[in-house]
Amino acid sequence: MKNRDIEAAWKYHDGTKHSYWSVRSSTHFLDWANRPLPFKIYPRIEAIALPRDVPQTGVAALAAISERVPLPGADALPDLRDLARILFFSAGITKQRKYPGGEIYFRAAACTGALYEIELYVVTGDVKGLDAGVYHFNPADVSVRVLRKGDFRGNLAQATAMEPAVARAPATIVCTGTYWRNAWKYEARAYRHCYWDNGTILANLLAAATARNIAAKVVLGFVDATVNELLGLDSQREAPLSLVAMGEASPGRIGLSRPMEPLVFETTPLSKTELDYPPMRTMHEASSLENDRISCAELPS
Secondary structure: OOOOOHHHHHHHHHHHOOOHHHHHHOOOOOOHHHOOOOOOOOOOOOOEEOOOOOOOOOOOHHHHHHOOOOOOOOOEOOOHHHHHHHHHHHHOEEEEEEEOOEEEEEEOOOOHHHOOOEEEEEEEOOEOOEOOEEEEEEOOOOEEEEEEEOOOHHHHHHHOOOOHHHHHOOEEEEEEEEHHHHHHHHHHHHHHHHHHHHHHHHHHHHHHHHHOOEOEEEEOOOEHHHHHHHHOOOOOOEEEEEEEEEOOOOOOEOOOOOOOOOOOOOOOOOOOOOOOOHHHHHHHHHOOEOOOOOOOOEOOO
């Protein structure tokens, strides 16, 4: 595995930390004409609208936040309405505000600079209302777009060294960080912000799962290259940060990983030009896990 280079972490930390002089001597300014798009857009993939008429859970927000997240074994399994609710209350648009230079789309979870660099993907088996596949969530139109058809949960399980929660989950949400969308304002410090902002989303996500008694487990250890390939990420611009296994299916044999064709979907450029901040990529690569895929295994009952 790669993530043993402690010196790389110290170098990034020292190079991006604030000081009295670093703040006052910075020549960085906000190029409003080059402000990034707040959404990842696949212009040639048809949207699958998520239901918006999801019923109330009857659980107060503060109660959902304060309660213990259901452990594996909880009765509820997520269906399409559950996924729609969880995705919306994690990263959905809750209000819009116009200003002289454009419009800000505020989300359910707070974010540094209101730049919302965290993207959500869903890897599912067949759940009620949604076929097995790999999907990207777009909060702009409250929809998902299918990136791969079929059940690729085995690939994700392999990437986590057969983490039981991921292997048994009907659906797993993958959170990624888009470097440039935050670095436009915060430069190389944006890699720090990716984890802060992912944390606010995870808090909302776990609370929304708790309100429906859906088991949820955050998983931070996985082979980055496998997740990159599964989602079709441009690793120079976007990095996987965390997985959240949702629900628990019946114990059984873990599905084998499936062959993955390269994804070549067009995405709309975030800006006219993007500035590259190599320390972010270097830091992520130094902390990434590398491992050979392991074989199919039988989970205990």
